[in-house]
Amino acid sequence: MLENAEHEDNHLWWTAQRGASPVIGTAIHDGHAVRANLLRKMALETDERLREEDPFTAHTILDLPNRIVFHRSRFEVDLNRARDGAVYLRPEQAWGLKVWREQPSDAEVQQIHSVHDAYYEMLESYLRGVEARYGRFVVLDIHSYNHRRAGPAAPSTAGSEAPEINIGTSSMDRARWAPVVDAFMAFAADFDFLGRRLDVRENVAFQGRGEQTRFIHERFAENGCAIAVEFKKVFMDEWTGAPDWQAIAALRGLIAASVPVLERALREVA
Secondary structure (H helix, E strand, O other), X not given: OHHHHHHHOOOOOEEEXXXXXXXXXXXXXXXXXXXXXXXXXXXXXXXXXXXXXXXXXXXXXXXXXXXXXXXXXXXXXXXXXXHHHOOOOXXXXXXXXXXXXXXXXXXXXXXXXXXXXXXXXXXXXXXXXXXXXXOOEEEEEEEEEOOOOOOOOOOOOOHHHOOOEEEEOOOOOOOOOHHHHHHHHHHHHHOOEOOEOOOEEEOOOOOOOOHHHHHHHHHOOOOEEEEEEEEEOOOEOOOOOOEOHHHHHHHHHHHHHHHHHHHHHHOOOO
């Protein structure tokens, strides 16, 4: 029994790395792992989960000296929602999907919540360390989103509603952090992405209302700028899960090259 219990919880929760920069990248929806006791209760198949996760987002921040990657699936615990909504217990919490064949027990939900608690305790401590060394810092909160929800053969979401990079800023003091956000958006829009320029817009498909950016702006109101960065899934097939490694490498290059831009912009904040 002990061996089985250990096997069910052998997945890493997250990995966190520190380096010499005030720029941090996070990929909190990159994870796909689910504990075996919960997986047995899930109604969703692997491909259904993968479609709503953010695979390959961890690859885009690989060159950042500061990065945090969460390895559990958002269908086990969604770190980007408040604690009381971090477990999708009803279809309306999960794009109409029936997540559970058998609902998790109260004890299992409490255990899931404990991971959510532990993550945010770690995040605050991690960012306090960066703040102590550099003063101000920037978090690039990397996500991705679907644009072919009607089906694999159906038309994509209209480009007017689905920028290739959506920048979410609703939880921040936008005026205070304008030098940082504007510099990042201008850089991303001018970046050579496989011989063309990307459509970069603010608060179109998403507004940056996730729990992580809210938490950072609440706890680090003077020194923490958290930018929600949503890549449209132009770097993969959202229905099959197949990656376009050339596009992923290009996005990785964009994020890596943005670091000196962000570091300069931080110095311009009043």
